[in-house]
Amino acid sequence: EAGVVQSPRYKIIEKKQPVAFWCNPISGHNTLYWYLQNLGQGPELLIRYENEEAVDDSQLPKDRFSAERLKGVDSTLKIQPAELGDSAVYLCASSSGYEQYFGPGTRLTVT
Amino acid sequence: GNSVTQMEGPVTLSEEAFLTINCTYTATGYPSLFWYVQYPGEGLQLLLKATKADDKGSNKGFEATYRKETTSFHLEKGSVQVSDSAVYFCARASQGGKLIFGHGTELSVKP
Numbered sequence: 001e002a003g004v005v006q007s008p009r010y011k012i013i014e015k016k017q018p019v020a021f022w023c024n025p026i027s028g029h030n031t032l033y034w035y036l037q038n039l040g041q042g043p044e045l046l047i048r049y050e051n052e053e054a055v056d057d058s059q060l061p062k063d064r065f066s067a068e069r070l071k072g073v074d075s076t077l078k079i080q081p082a083e084l085g086d087s088a089v090y091l092c093a094s095s096s097g098y099e100q101y102f103g104p105g106t107r108l109t110v111t
Numbered sequence: 112g113n114s115v116t117q118m119e120g121p122v123t124l125s126e127e128a129f130l131t132i133n134c135t136y137t138a139t140g141y142p143s144l145f146w147y148v149q150y151p152g153e154g155l156q157l158l159l160k161a162t163k164a165d166d167k168g169s170n171k172g173f174e175a176t177y178r179k180e181t182t183s184f185h186l187e188k189g190s191v192q193v194s195d196s197a198v199y200f201c202a203r204a205s206q207g208g209k210l211i212f213g214h215g216t217e218l219s220v221k222p
Contacts, residue, residue: 003154031208033209040214040215041214041215042115042200042212042213042214042215043155043200043210045209045210048207048208048209055207056206056209091154091155095208098143098160098162098208099157099160100157101157102147102154102155102156104152104153104154105154
């Protein structure tokens with residue numbers, strides 16, 4: 001069974017540029033999560049989807065971050081414009097019950 | 112603030128040594144508790160879980176017991192191997208299935 005797929009694995013951009021991350025969850029998993037992991041910290045939830053509906057986006061900085069999951073499967077997370085402080089690992093996870101399965105993450109470096 | 116607290120790392124042990132990584136949580140009620148492991152360059156993997164008080168989760172020689180009296184979920188292993196070197200995250204379930212993570216504890220096992 002394929003796991004959660006994320007791309008790209010690494011991204012380096014200059015500040016003020018836009019960036020997008022893509023996630024393909026495990027087949028059949030209706031719930032999708034985006035987490036932010038700063039260096040030396042645990043992941044923190046940015047947004048949670050149930051199918052195509054964002055049911056918890058309270059921690060998403062909406063002035064510059066946006067996300068979508070149009071058909072209830074793949075999801076994209078976008079930052080525009082990126083700031084130096086956005087340098088972190090962005091993790092996607094999916095679940096069909098209690099257990100969350102995580103992708104390898106996208107490591108973003110903003111210079 | 113963060114409601115999951117882990118012991119500070121890094122923890123350095125010799126092979127075959129006994130491991131304990133402390134984790135305490137704050138919560139209303141009795142949430143499910145988890146230990147995730149992150150190997151270098153990889154995503155988070157669920158190591159073990161406990162869904163109610165006094166449950167013991169176990170996997171790959173690791174164990175953790177859900178102690179409601181002390182609100183703890185300490186991770187233990189009787190004999191660590193070099194391949195156990197990784198970052199370990201304690202987490203608790205929150206509203207809507209969201210996970211709240213501790214800061215992570217880096218374990219380094221030397222041969």
